Amino acid sequence: MFVCGPTVQDYLHLGHGRTYVFYDVLARLLTHMGYKVNFIMNITDVDDKVVEAAGRANRDFWVFVDHYTRAFIQDMKALGVTTVRRYERASGYIQEMLFQISSLIEKGHAYVSEGDVYFDVSSYPYYGQLSKQGMSELMLRPIEMSSKKRSQVDFALWRSMPPEGCDPCWDSPWGKGRPGWHIEDTAITVSNFGPQYDIHGGGYELVYPHHEAEIAQAESFTGVRPFVRYWVHTGMLTVGGKKMSKSEGNLIYLKDGLRKYGVNTLRWYFMKTHYRSDVSFDEKDVELCAGEVEDLISRASKIRERVHRRLKPDITSEVASRFREALTRDLDTPRALASLKRLAADSSNRKPGLYLNQVCRLVLAAEEILGL
Ligand SMILES: [Zn+2]
Known part of the structure; x- marks a missing residue:
């Protein structure tokens, strides 16, 4: 079982807590029923958002990332999430990402454009199936406009970086740069589970493009379908109709919530709503x-x-x-x-x-x- 973990640019908030408690309960239930649950969660420590946040905080990138990674693991312990066997940092899988990207290019699923590498969505016939969208609908929701892409639905596997933006950067056959977000999870899961595994989770806002992209990358890379047998997505925690998030500025940090209400109360509160429904805090x-x-x-x-x-x-x-x-x-x-x-x-x-x-x-x- 794999669940999308946090981008370590800040402390966890109650919305994260709700999501992670659900997958913890799912893993606990399966374990109780006799299944052996190998539960891995990734930590997104390589991402433009993290680089920008470290810059704003005027901190060294790796010191910044270490601080929030440690805080995340501490919060998970305090929340009683005991079922995650391993937390895997994206930065530990750069070689696997480079290997997968090179292989996708060789197989005709990806192309190089001015130092960037993009996944060619037209090479994968099942794109849009998880989010139930046809190509015409997808074309109406371009994820990031760029003249470097053949089609606006294509997504980045690798982005080249100018020297002044290269903290951090890695060498690649296409120049110094950083991986795209989606390939990070495919590198971690295929390395640990092989070409197919049972459960993949995350908030439902990740279905498109993140999970759709993960499927396209993994299945094109391994040739095995389906990559994941069961997709399980959780609803959002909202405040006044808006998602609790850093960008909305309506955060309640999980550590503050735990201090104020205690772990049992918070877990009970999260479990009182079905995992697929949104909760208005x-x-x-x-x-x-x-x-x-x-x-x-x-x-x-x-x-x-x-x-x-x-x-x-x-x-x-x-x-x-x-x-x-x-x-x-x-x-x-x-x-x-x-x-x-x-x-x-x-x-x-x-x-x-x-x-x-x-x-x-x-x-x-x-x-x-x-x-x-
Ligand atoms: Zn993910």
């Missing part, structure tokens, strides 16, 4: 979650005390059926949380016995899967 909703999650945790600990025995986590019993069904049907966390709340409340006055044992085992499993 409202502080009152988060405060409501604080009460709910506290109540559940105290009921759960009372259930554990009354059971007296060491039990194994389990979601296969009859008692757990609603919780299990909710999660295994497109990870419906809001329904799973509701069933857990009902069950915990109903169990308060039950006598110890088989029923309470089963509830206890479900509670243990739920803590493991939801990361509470």
Whole structure:
């Protein structure tokens, strides 16, 4: 499983937190069900946006990038995201990117133009399938106008840089420059997983052009189709109808949110909305979650005390059926949380016995899967 990680130009905000908690819960659920989950997340540390941000901050590029990379990993730990096996920095895969780009040129899927290299979209017949767009629709959404491109839907694999913009730059057969964003992820995933793997995630705003481009690059490079078996995209966290983002200036940093509300409240809050829906951030909703999650945790600990025995986590019993069904049907966390709340409340006055044992085992499993 691969999920698009952050561009390390700033601290994570609550929108990132929401996305990453979802994939953490997905990986926890799959692990609980017996799958071995090899979960890799990339870190975009080579990108024009990062170079510009380091310049604005008047910091050395690598010092700047290291600072935000470390902060990101710290935030993920604090958020209880424990399932990512490896974080892979794009800067560690430049040789793989150069190899893939050269091979795409050789195979006729890419072309060199004034020191830049572009992917030739007309050479790949499935372009637009993931985002359900035909070529005429794609032509209406050029991603970046440039006279160097044969077609405006083509995207950059490599960009040459003038000497004064070369911090950082790498040598390539086409001159000194930097890779395009999309090829970074293909270099990481094909190197680690081979030509095909199961799950690729990220926010739905990445479907076009980022994920569409990843598919075109990987399948043209390896010749194996499909590159990814399941695409899973999350909705956005919005504030007053706008996406929470640096460019909108409406950020709440994740570290501040964690300090203010605590990790359990934030995870509960994120899980209360289905992952494919957008969430409109409202502080009152988060405060409501604080009460709910506290109540559940105290009921759960009372259930554990009354059971007296060491039990194994389990979601296969009859008692757990609603919780299990909710999660295994497109990870419906809001329904799973509701069933857990009902069950915990109903169990308060039950006598110890088989029923309470089963509830206890479900509670243990739920803590493991939801990361509470
Ligand atoms: Zn990505």
